[in-house]
Amino acid sequence: MKFIFKPFYLVAFTPMLLVSCQNQETQKAAPAPVKVTILEVSSSDSPVELSYSGTIEAENTAQIGFAVPGTINHVAVQEGQFVKKGQLLASIDATEYSNALAIANAGLQQAEDLYNRLTELYKKGSLPAKDYIDIQTKVAQAKASKRISAKHIADSKLYAPISGIISAKLVEMGSTAAPGVPAFTIVKTDFVYAKIAVPETEVGNMKMGKTAKVFVPTLNETINGQISIINPQAEASTRAYAVKVKLNNNSQQLLPGMIANVQIAQQKGLQKSISVPASAIVRDADGLTYVFLSNPQQKAIRKRISPGNITGNDAIIIKEGLVDGDKVVIAGQTRLKDGSSLSF
Structure with missing residues (x-):
């Protein structure tokens, strides 16, 4: 049996095939709808x-600094750090103030010893009132000198007066502190x-x-x-x-x-x-x-x-x-x- 090839059928079929392929490509290219509310x-x-x-x-801003001069030997906080009230911020070298306190203690002991001995004489009437008042004054001065030296030592450490964030740190270890000069801002x-x-x-x-x-x-x-x-x-x-x-x-x-x-x-x-x-x-x-x-x-x-x-x-x-x-x-x-x- 012989088959006779008819070009007409190929020509008629080709456009249908192209249309079918185009439809499939269109369906593939169309994006799916997006689910929305x-x-x-x-x-x-x-x-x-x-x-x-x-x-x-801020509710409150506090600039704080040392009340006594000296060289800073320790810085305990950094900028941006949260600190609590009473927390140590920095300290200065207190050697000079410690020596001054030792001298004040010695002076007070000497003045109190002399006061005790002269008090007995005063009670017996052997000491003029002027001399007794002088020794009382010396004892009072020695006590005041001791308190001042003790306060200087206490002031050599700087503590946070409020709880807050350190927004500025104006001192570094080894720098010099001075009264009235801000060291930190909280x-x-x-x-x-x-x-x-x-x-x-x-x-x-x-x-x-x-x-x-x-x-x-x-x-x-x-x-x-x-x-x-x-x-x-x-x-x-x-x-x-x-x-x-x-x-x-x-x-x-x-x-x-x-x-x-x-x-x-x-x-x-x-x-x-x-x-x-x-x-x-x-x-x-x-x-x-x-x-x-x-x-x-x-x-x-x-x-x-x-x-x-x-x-x-x-x-x-x-x-x-x-x-x-x-x-x-x-x-x-x-x-x-x-x-x-x-x-x-």
């Missing part, structure tokens, strides 16, 4: 809040303050004990505090009043110099606003903030927003960019790009 946003009433940029300050941070500048038009809303919310970007954490200091004197250049919000800092995470955002609710008034979880907001390399929305075709749409204040439940109030009914991606957005297919 959606939140349909709507406006709600929220208190009208005043927002300020502030700085974290900042007390069990409590800290968020200091803000309040304009004259808004200072009337500040009340002692009023609750404030303080967001610290470095820690990405919101902390509740209370207004504890309202300076009655405005700054001459800015006409703003310094207000301090006291914050508990048992964890020692809040450090002086950190930037803080302070929100203080007004006593009256509500405003309509839209808020989304803070985790839903994405920031790009240029510092632009946006969220991803889901459109009716279940495609991701990148939408620029203007974030506002932080609410008490770690949500961000959106000033611009969202409207009621928008479906915001609140989980899985880190794997999205504009136009990605979504699955819920």
